[in-house]
Amino acid sequence: MRNIFLKESWKALLISEFEKDYMQSLSQFLREQKLRKKIIYPPGNKIFNAFRLTKFEQLKVVILGQDPYHGIGQAHGLSFSVEQGIKPPPSLNNIFKELESDLGLKRPGHGNLEKWAHQGVLLLNSILTVEKGSPGSHTKKGWEIFTDEVLKTITCLRKNTVFILWGQKAQDKCHFIDSTENLVIKSSHP
Secondary structure (H helix, E strand, C coil), X not given: CCCCCCCHHHHHHHHHHHHCHXXXXXXXXXXXXXXXXXXXXXXXXXXXXXXXXXXXXXXXXXEXXXXXXXXXXXXXXXXXXXXXXXXXXXXXXXXXXXXXXXXXXXXXXXXXXXXXXXXXXXXXXXXXXXECCECCCCCCCCHHHHHHHHHHHHHHHCCCCEXXXXXXXXXXXXXXXXXXXXXXXXXXXX
């Protein structure tokens, strides 16, 4: 993976993962997909947006989803978020409905959650890439190992973090989280 954009704090913690065999295989898989003219979301320079926009030392909440949105222009490296000008998908609308009904928070006029990321919310998917129109297409290609390591790193070095696990794939990772030192909330995919 050539263009890996991470905050320095994350880079120091995760750089060794990019040298491991599973990541080399994953990188090769993504290159092959590109050569086959497959459209992959999010674009390469946005795959690691969650680690570029959220500083490790400011981390308060981890929202773990399943895999990126697979529609045109939707995925941009933050789980459940879409870029400005893109219609929010049903799952994001459901999140906004819950925030409105539970907390009285007004629904924003867009679906971009970058502001959350800047405030210490790591918006992470279990799998970081997907083929256009094919949900789950990059399952078992190596991303699960990477996100397992991310969760292990967080739970080892950070305490009192809130982990929100939405969907079965996200909930399957709960054993990597120390629930005696952190709050774990599990729910169905929105």
